[in-house]
């Protein structure tokens with residue numbers, strides 16, 4: 001089968017590009033693209049070469065492990081090549097690996113294969129030669145066959161022993177120990193801070209910082225850098241034999257070589273998959289960067305039988321974590337209001353998977369930051385999950401602009417309450433000065449979602465705060481626009497909990513008119529009043545058009561309540577809110593199903609003076625809600641409402657052991673604010 005010309009072309013382009021990035025990365029320590037972007041190029045090339053094996057040439061980047069060492073250091077030949085590891089990104093690929101191994105070894109497909117599982121350190125590989133226990137020579141991996149002599153620099157790393165410990169195990173005549181040099185996240189941040197203070201360019205990530213620090217011609221510079229190392233394997237060994245990877249790790253440790261304490265031995269591939277999940281979860285808390293786990297056949301005899309392909313052994317697999325960076329587009333920039341009134345611009349993006357979750361929002365911090373990074377609406381951007389939690393826009397891809405992108409302009413007023421925003425001199429953050437703004441919105445949302453209102457299970461205060469802080473919800477109608485990807489971008493939300501909330505929101509659309517009226521949160525309109533309004537008007541449209549006079553005709557509704565209702569429906573913002581809510585598919589089930597007379601069958605007795613109304617008015621309310629008013633104490637009285645200076649009825653009620661309540665409790669019962 002002939003290779004199509006466009007495939008040949010693509011292969012040529014890919015090789016050139018990969019070679020160039022190899023050079024930037026390995027020789028100059030100045031990569032221009034992320035590891036993920038590089039991996040994607042390599043992956044594409046490998047796939048094409050696998051499909052068209054006749055295109056493979058010895059100089060293809062797939063046929064060697066890295067790039068040539070830079071000229072600066074002496075060259076060290078590795079007696080056993082330092083190969084690379086095949087990657088996997090899904091459970092299915094990992095299970096394939098396990099099946100393949102067992103097939104090659106002639107084992108039963110459902111037999112257990114024991115693996116050593118280890119964090120995949122994101123640093124740079126080194127090999128250290130110990131002769132009779134003494135550190136003699138250290139080198140980088142280089143192209144896998146030849147690396148650079150960095151002995152003097154490695155000697156400056158304190159965790160590297162200059163002589164092996166022999167208390168438990170005698171040192172072998174020759175040991176080539178292999179491991180990963182890295183820098184802790186904290187140390188990296190501190191180093192960069194210092195560099196910026198000194199006007200030096202910061203390192204892009206801890207791995208580059210570690211590589212740049214180790215490959216210094218002056219060992220004094222290396223010595224000043226906080227480097228560390230974990231050992232994970234061996235090259236050539238003389239004078240000692242091992243039978244498992246697990247034994248290697250423990251013997252290295254016994255010799256005083258630092259081994260990652262998170263290593264484990266698992267009895268089958270499912271154990272390795274579970275280990276991967278656990279490591280992904282604790283990854284943000286680890287002090288160092290890992291980009292996956294390494295799964296190694298534990299038995300060295302099996303390893304030998306499985307052997308090696310051109311560039312990687314068959315007995316080992318890297319199960320990588322999903323990329324922590326991705327490329328997507330900014331569709332809009334909206335504002336979120338925080339607890340302290342800080343108004344933060346948030347990028348609304350085309351949903352994209354980053355670090356294993358789909359994100360569609362990222363904080364842009366503040367106006368100055370947007371200007372500094374020159375982020376515009378419509379831009380293609382790199383997003384990253386910082387600390388693996390909150391997504392962040394790293395930078396726009398300016399070369400992808402087409403002129404339709406729009407600059408963001410910070411509005412002068414609060415998007416929630418309309419107050420004029422203020423900024424303290426020297427601060428970058430605009431704030432809403434209205435102390436009621438954030439908590440009020442949170443309260444509106446929780447009221448709307450509460451049991452007796454729209455009854456949205458799972459939308460309590462914590463979640464409401466998160467939604468407002470993220471700029472996802474700026475009024476109650478926004479609740480019905482939430483998507484799965486929005487929720488997944490919040491802390492503490494996983495696929496299942498997010499879906500549960502969306503289901504609850506969807507279910508809330510089937511409601512009753514009284515619940516809906518109550519949910520709107522109109523002042524003075526409690527559950528009972530909402531009930532009265534619903535039974536009287538029977539439609540929200542009619543209620544919206546009602547005049548104060550019409551409202552006051554309803555028994556149980558006074559002038560204050562009437563004017564509050566009219567004012568609410570007159571407000572343009574509320575009208576829009578209402579039409580959006582109704583437009584989102586809210587449906588009212590039959591009114592009769594709902595209890596229209598909440599005090600039906602209950603008898604009240606009043607004694608003493610009430611402060612908020614006369615006893616007659618109180619009695620009218622009770623009657624309007626279906627209750628009865630007694631004039632004399634008797635066993636059939638359900639509630640004795642005691643006001644100021646209650647009389648003899650009070651004593652009698654006490655003697656009979658009746659249920660005596662105060663005015664506040666009464667008001668709560670008839671759902672008027674106490």
Ligand code: IVH
Pocket residue numbers: 082083084085118119120121122123124125126141179180232233294312313316318
């Ligand atoms: S074993 C042939 N174990 O990953 C297998 N490598 O892509 C030799 N790495 O260059 C490597 N952590 O720098 C192994 N626990 C671990 C590792 C690990 C990180 C790096 C290593 C190697 C690269 C392979």
